[in-house]
Amino acid sequence: MAGTGTEHLRQGGDVLLQVEDLTVEFPVGRGRVVHAVSGISFDIAEGETLGLVGESGCGKSTTGRAILQLPRPTGGSVRLAETDLTTLPDAEMRAKRTDVQMIFQDPISSLNPRRTIGEIVAEPLKVWGPHDADEQWKIVADMLEHVGIDPDVARYKRPHEFSGGQCQRISIARALVVQPQVIICDEPVSALDVSVQAQILNLLEDLKKEYGLTLVFIAHDLAVVKNISDRVAVMYLGKMCEISESDELHANPAHPYTALLLGSIPVPDPTVAVEDEVALEGDLPSPISPPSGCRFRTRCPRAEERCAAEEPTLRRINDDHYVACHFPLIDVADN
Amino acid sequence: MADAHTPVLVVDDLRTHFELPIGMVKAVDGVSFELERGKTLGVVGESGSGKTVLSRTIMGLNIASNARTSGSVVYDGRELVGLTPGEMRQLWGTEMAMVFQDPMTSLNPVVKVGRQLTEHMRAHLGTSKQEAKASAIELLRSVRIPEPEERFNNFPHEMSGGMRQRVCIAVALACGPKVLFADEPTTALDVTVQHQILNLLAQQQRERYMTMILVTHDLGVVAGRADEIMVMYAGKAVEKASTSTLFSAMRHPYTEALFRSIPKTGNPKHTRLTAIAGRPPDLIHPPPGCKFAPRCPYAQERCREEEPELQAAPEPGHSFACHYPVGSEAGKAAYEANLAAGVPQTLAAAGQVQATEDLSVVAAAAEEVV
Numbered sequence: 001m002a003g004t005g006t007e008h009l010r011q012g013g014d015v016l017l018q019v020e021d022l023t024v025e026f027p028v029g030r031g032r033v034v035h036a037v038s039g040i041s042f043d044i045a046e047g048e049t050l051g052l053v054g055e056s057g058c059g060k061s062t063t064g065r066a067i068l069q070l071p072r073p074t075g076g077s078v079r080l081a082e083t084d085l086t087t088l089p090d091a092e093m094r095a096k097r098t099d100v101q102m103i104f105q106d107p108i109s110s111l112n113p114r115r116t117i118g119e120i121v122a123e124p125l126k127v128w129g130p131h132d133a134d135e136q137w138k139i140v141a142d143m144l145e146h147v148g149i150d151p152d153v154a155r156y157k158r159p160h161e162f163s164g165g166q167c168q169r170i171s172i173a174r175a176l177v178v179q180p181q182v183i184i185c186d187e188p189v190s191a192l193d194v195s196v197q198a199q200i201l202n203l204l205e206d207l208k209k210e211y212g213l214t215l216v217f218i219a220h221d222l223a224v225v226k227n228i229s230d231r232v233a234v235m236y237l238g239k240m241c242e243i244s245e246s247d248e249l250h251a252n253p254a255h256p257y258t259a260l261l262l263g264s265i266p267v268p269d270p271t272v273a274v275e276d277e278v279a280l281e282g283d284l285p286s287p288i289s290p291p292s293g294c295r296f297r298t299r300c301p302r303a304e305e306r307c308a309a310e311e312p313t314l315r316r317i318n319d320d321h322y323v324a325c326h327f328p329l330i331d332v333a334d335n
Numbered sequence: 336m337a338d339a340h341t342p343v344l345v346v347d348d349l350r351t352h353f354e355l356p357i358g359m360v361k362a363v364d365g366v367s368f369e370l371e372r373g374k375t376l377g378v379v380g381e382s383g384s385g386k387t388v389l390s391r392t393i394m395g396l397n398i399a400s401n402a403r404t405s406g407s408v409v410y411d412g413r414e415l416v417g418l419t420p421g422e423m424r425q426l427w428g429t430e431m432a433m434v435f436q437d438p439m440t441s442l443n444p445v446v447k448v449g450r451q452l453t454e455h456m457r458a459h460l461g462t463s464k465q466e467a468k469a470s471a472i473e474l475l476r477s478v479r480i481p482e483p484e485e486r487f488n489n490f491p492h493e494m495s496g497g498m499r500q501r502v503c504i505a506v507a508l509a510c511g512p513k514v515l516f517a518d519e520p521t522t523a524l525d526v527t528v529q530h531q532i533l534n535l536l537a538q539q540q541r542e543r544y545m546t547m548i549l550v551t552h553d554l555g556v557v558a559g560r561a562d563e564i565m566v567m568y569a570g571k572a573v574e575k576a577s578t579s580t581l582f583s584a585m586r587h588p589y590t591e592a593l594f595r596s597i598p599k600t601g602n603p604k605h606t607r608l609t610a611i612a613g614r615p616p617d618l619i620h621p622p623p624g625c626k627f628a629p630r631c632p633y634a635q636e637r638c639r640e641e642e643p644e645l646q647a648a649p650e651p652g653h654s655f656a657c658h659y660p661v662g663s664e665a666g667k668a669a670y671e672a673n674l675a676a677g678v679p680q681t682l683a684a685a686g687q688v689q690a691t692e693d694l695s696v697v698a699a700a701a702e703e704v705v
Contacts, residue, residue: 055525056496163614164382193552194555194593194596195596197598198598220525220526220527223599227608228604229604230605260527261526261527265555266559267555268558268594268597268599270558270559271579
């Protein structure tokens with residue numbers, strides 16, 4: 001699970017966000033350190049959706065927050081267009097955050113329960129303008145309309161009067177009022193019912209087209225991620241396992257972990273037998289002392305001695321498909 | 336003891352209403368089903384469809400003073416509706432047990448896992464302390480917790496979510512219940528852990544020959560795991576069938592809509608999902624007629640006036656409550672009439688998906704809607 005390689009990074013004019021060798025560590029006392037993210041690299045072209053998948057604790061949310069410099073990463077660089085966010089002074093970073101906005105997992109707790117919807121969605125505008133209240137409301141009302149909330153009904157209501165799906169729509173409106181280029185969606189549908197999840201995913205696709213957004217979509221469910229993403233990056237314990245165009249990833253998973261994730265998705269078809277074999281046993285190892293070599297080796301059905309000794313780097317398989325594994329499920333092209 | 340084909344649980348016209356100052360919430364409104372020993376019933380529906388209240392009512396866990404329960408629940412020949420909490424208590428753990436949705440909050444955070452496991456064994460079965468400990472460790476091992484001897488002395492916060500849910504399952508299994516209720520046991524968990532937990536439940540059920548009621552909002556979760564499925568909407572069962580029948584010949588538009596809203600890995604990326612328009616109805620002032628009519632792409636005038644009763648489908652054991660069922664001539668005509676009359680676009684998109692199996696055409700159709 002190395003992912004320390006950068007072979008998969010693209011050179012080109014349309015790359016909007018480039019994350020290189022990103023490392024985030026948190027001290028936990030007595031000199032110990034949680035290695036939340038250890039050298040992740042990826043890039044996103046303008047208008048593209050990158051899916052970040054992995055289990056709880058794999059560092060996918062930390063990666064999302066590190067892009068926003070919340071907190072500032074321990075190492076590596078995050079470039080948005082021509083700007084390196086990691087070296088940007090705090091005040092400038094704050095202004096830059098209007099370009100990169102975030103949507104959180106729990107729609108209800110991410111809205112202040114004591115504020116009205118009108119206030120919540122207008123808040124970013126109070127900081128970044130326009131400062132005229134009527135003008136603000138015009139923008140807010142227009143945005144609420146776009147996310148499917150009736151602005152006149154919602155204006156003076158509070159979050160508890162809305163369902164989870166509606167709260168998530170309001171969160172999306174709040175993220176969009178400052179006209180960001182990039183939106184980081186941190187498990188935006190994990191807390192929602194399947195039926196509502198579909199509404200929100202469709203809404204994100206519509207808004208993406210309408211406003212020309214670039215999305216980072218973080219989730220643990222590969223079925224959801226696959227549907228919305230152009231490219232998918234699979235993470236495990238702070239490292240990247242595999243990155244690929246999303247249809248290709250589903251059709252030909254090369255990393256054993258990706259295959260296990262795919263096998264875990266419940267199939268809504270009773271004629272498909274539930275496979276006991278694919279079940280991934282055990283829990284994630286501690287990120288305080290991650291396994292040597294490939295971090296996935298302790299749970300990997302294909303692990304051999306080499307995996308403990310040597311960390312695999314990302315290698316190209318074909319067109320836009322890279323894997324970090326010594327023994328991938330499909331052959332790696334010679335290059 | 337009843338033989339294998341006598342239903343172990345018979346629920347008849349069960350109603351649970353909650354009295355509120357603003358009106359009566361009909362959370363469960365006339366649900367009936369039978370369940371044989373060793374079988375799994377999947378109860379599926381959105382939030383607010385009454386699926387959780389149903390399982391809590393059967394278990395006798397609705398202790399709110401404003402809850403009004405009527406109808407009948409016969410377990411192993413014994414009527415449960417009307418029993419006092421003290422009498423129900425005799426059944427909890429030994430006869431029926433429950434695994435709750437959120438493993439983070441369903442264990443007591445200040446009590447060691449071991450005591451939470453042995454507590455009811457000692458109370459219900461009168462097991463000695465040593466025996467209880469030995470069987471608790473055995474249980475932890477059987478739910479595949481590594482190093483059960485050490486874990487016995489852990490507090491819940493020392494474990495991950497998946498492990499805690501395993502402990503919750505062990506707690507539920509400790510006194511050997513005959514009916515296990517699993518109320519969204521995996522909703523709070525990752526996909527990989529969900530897979531582990533569902534496998535574990537299935538394995539324990541087989542080994543112990545338990546009857547299981549698996550409550551979930553995800554049809555994908557019950558597809559491979561349940562023998563029968565009951566789809567609930569606004570407190571009522573709208574479709575009941577064996578799992579294979581339900582998936583091969585679904586009749587109710589709501590079942591179809593739930594099925595379509597699941598993202599399928601086989602679809603190409605950016606495939607437009609078929610969301611269910613709107614939201615579940617207000618249970619205090621439900622719409623007249625069919626409760627699903629305001630969100631249904633098949634709905635006609637009749638649906639808004641006359642509430643459909645559960646009716647039998649040609650397949651054995653399959654029933655549904657709909658005037659214009661999916662796959663019938665009447666349903667097709669109703670759908671086309673709606674399409675011609677210009678129904679909302681989200682509903683129209685559902686139809687285009689339905690009209691063809693060819694994914695590229697579907698994708699193109701979805702693009703047009705956008």
